[in-house]
Amino acid sequence: MRHLFALVVLAGLALAQSGTLQVYTWTDYIDPALVAEFEKQTGIRVRLTYYESNEEMQAKLQAGGVSQFDIVVPSDFIVPVLINLKLLQPLDKSKIPNLNNLEPRFTNPPFDPGNRYTVGYLWGTVGLMYRTDVFPTPPASWAVLFDPRQQKGAFTLMDSPREMLGIALRYVGQSVNTTQPAEVKKALEALLTAKRSRNFKGFQGGVSATNLLLGGQVVAAVVYNQDALRAAAGNPRYGFTIPKEGSTLFIDNLAIPAKAPNPAAAHRFINFILEARVGARLAEYQQSATPNAAAKKLLKPEMLKNPAIWPTEAQMRVLEFILDQGRNNRIFDEAWTQAKSR
Numbered sequence: 001m002r003h004l005f006a007l008v009v010l011a012g013l014a015l016a017q018s019g020t021l022q023v024y025t026w027t028d029y030i031d032p033a034l035v036a037e038f039e040k041q042t043g044i045r046v047r048l049t050y051y052e053s054n055e056e057m058q059a060k061l062q063a064g065g066v067s068q069f070d071i072v073v074p075s076d077f078i079v080p081v082l083i084n085l086k087l088l089q090p091l092d093k094s095k096i097p098n099l100n101n102l103e104p105r106f107t108n109p110p111f112d113p114g115n116r117y118t119v120g121y122l123w124g125t126v127g128l129m130y131r132t133d134v135f136p137t138p139p140a141s142w143a144v145l146f147d148p149r150q151q152k153g154a155f156t157l158m159d160s161p162r163e164m165l166g167i168a169l170r171y172v173g174q175s176v177n178t179t180q181p182a183e184v185k186k187a188l189e190a191l192l193t194a195k196r197s198r199n200f201k202g203f204q205g206g207v208s209a210t211n212l213l214l215g216g217q218v219v220a221a222v223v224y225n226q227d228a229l230r231a232a233a234g235n236p237r238y239g240f241t242i243p244k245e246g247s248t249l250f251i252d253n254l255a256i257p258a259k260a261p262n263p264a265a266a267h268r269f270i271n272f273i274l275e276a277r278v279g280a281r282l283a284e285y286q287q288s289a290t291p292n293a294a295a296k297k298l299l300k301p302e303m304l305k306n307p308a309i310w311p312t313e314a315q316m317r318v319l320e321f322i323l324d325q326g327r328n329n330r331i332f333d334e335a336w337t338q339a340k341s342r
Contacts, residue, residue, distance in 0.1 A: 028050075055160075058087070069257050074253055075322075089117070101274050101275075120254075126163050127308075128221070131213065132239050141171075154201045154219060157191070162248075165191070168191045176322055177323045195339065223240075254273060
């Protein structure tokens with residue numbers, strides 16, 4: 001009888017281990033067919049919950065989500081914050097053999113040396129999506145948002161502090177990562193000038209911004225290149241560009257919250273995403289650059305040649321990754337509070 005009881009207990013534990021995988025991610029950030037394939041392959045049910053900004057995700061984890069979710073998808077600059085707050089757990093790399101598929105430059109990122117807590121998911125840029133009937137040629141400067149004299153209609157700004165402030169900093173000739181109060185103040189003034197315009201239609205997340213553009217309510221929007229490409233779906237009425245002043249780069253990552261209820265399933269999911277075939281399908285679905293070298297080899301030539309996905313060398317020279325500034329992050333927090341409240 002004791003043997004039978006032990007078998008029942010072990011079976012229950014095995015079921016709990018497979019069980020459900022709770023994924024907290026950006027809206028529409030994975031091909032549903034890949035989710036279904038993972039479920040069929042593993043017997044693990046996947047539940048997706050969505051957020052629109054890194055800050056929203058961080059707040060949710062701090063409010064108890066750290067023990068509710070098994071996977072989160074933080075951008076590079078927020079990773080050190082999550083680590084310092086003890087909201088992430090170290091990865092068990094023995095359970096992620098497909099880590100070998102990552103490009104070397106993504107295996108030791110400055111925000112997470114040695115990939116101790118994170119694994120690259122997709123990377124891209126922030127730029128300007130616009131209507132081509134209003135802008136017959138791609139807007140050359142961010143002035144089409146920040147200078148009321150050059151605005152051609154309604155527009156939205158990105159509801160993301162470091163990225164939107166970073167673009168304003170590039171517009172006024174400064175680095176995305178400056179911590180000089182006078183330089184950040186200059187960028188804030190540029191943001192406030194744009195916000196005071198009658199053409200300003202709010203700070204929006206990527207999906208809501210593209211919906212406004214497709215619905216004819218705005219003529220330009222600051223969005224992630226992935227959102228622009230997927231929303232436009234090749235429609236010539238819409239374009240995407242990185243203005244000459246430059247912008248921000250990002251890499252989103254897979255990570256496991258510190259108190260994840262099903263870390264075993266989380267590791268299986270990360271390894272699944274890192275498969276070459278899966279990584280290629282993910283990149284094609286999202287119209288995004290992949291940090292997966294094995295997956296990149298499987299992408300179609302026309303996708304690899306698309307500068308909206310893979311920035312040119314000239315564009316890369318004016319693009320910057322956002323860096324965590326530790327205590328100096330308060331400078332950006334204070335500026336963003338003013339940008340939203342004034």
